[in-house]
Amino acid sequence: DQQVKQNSPSLSVQEGRISILNCDYTNSMFDYFLWYKKYPAEGPTFLISISSIKDKNEDGRFTVFLNKSAKHLSLHIVPSQPGDSAVYFCAASDAGGGNKLTFGTGTQLKVEL
Amino acid sequence: EPEVTQTPSHQVTQMGQEVILRCVPISNHLYFYWYRQILGQKVEFLVSFYNNEISEKSEIFDDQFSVERPDGSNFTLKIRSTKLEDSAMYFCASSYPGGNRNTEAFFGQGTRLTVV
Numbered sequence: 001d002q003q004v005k006q007n008s009p010s011l012s013v014q015e016g017r018i019s020i021l022n023c024d025y026t027n028s029m030f031d032y033f034l035w036y037k038k039y040p041a042e043g044p045t046f047l048i049s050i051s052s053i054k055d056k057n058e059d060g061r062f063t064v065f066l067n068k069s070a071k072h073l074s075l076h077i078v079p080s081q082p083g084d085s086a087v088y089f090c091a092a093s094d095a096g097g098g099n100k101l102t103f104g105t106g107t108q109l110k111v112e113l
Numbered sequence: 114e115p116e117v118t119q120t121p122s123h124q125v126t127q128m129g130q131e132v133i134l135r136c137v138p139i140s141n142h143l144y145f146y147w148y149r150q151i152l153g154q155k156v157e158f159l160v161s162f163y164n165n166e167i168s169e170k171s172e173i174f175d176d177q178f179s180v181e182r183p184d185g186s187n188f189t190l191k192i193r194s195t196k197l198e199d200s201a202m203y204f205c206a207s208s209y210p211g212g213n214r215n216t217e218a219f220f221g222q223g224t225r226l227t228v229v
Binding site: 034036041042043044045046049089091099100101102103104105106 | 117119144146148154155156157158161169171204206208216217218219220221222223
């Protein structure tokens, strides 16, 4: 039951360029979306979130865009840095599900020099 | 910066044995969670805990699993009789939320459970 999907298992970008990570969801009850970053042997680290009442949220180099009609969100990282190389997880929660997060399968981002 | 801490970092156990995974959530947080990630798969929700009781649990969280907050600071996950398929990374997380449901969960570094 893949309610949250990240169709690109990996992405490679050059340092300084934009990284765009995509996420699709199927559950129309989801109303809060988050991006987490994960390094090997560590837990997920929160990056940025967005409520369904907004279509954009920006925090420094990170911007999340939400297209509710398409059930799609994306994370933009500009400019990309080598330290951004990690697995990025999209996650979502719904009003009826308390604070439970449903995660996507992750996208491995590699930022090359 | 406050953080969620988990012990041990790695636990090896024999099939059928009981294991207890321990977590110290961030001190002013009110919601506590366990998630797991089987190698190569996505992070999956197991259970959430609020006000000293389970608030939600997934299908994975069957009768062999239990959670407890024994002393106001620790949060534990017990697996009564481990199976090979319980081998995974187990993550503890906590969140405030301070009246606002929409706050992020902070995760610990995980406990790698290996059942042999």
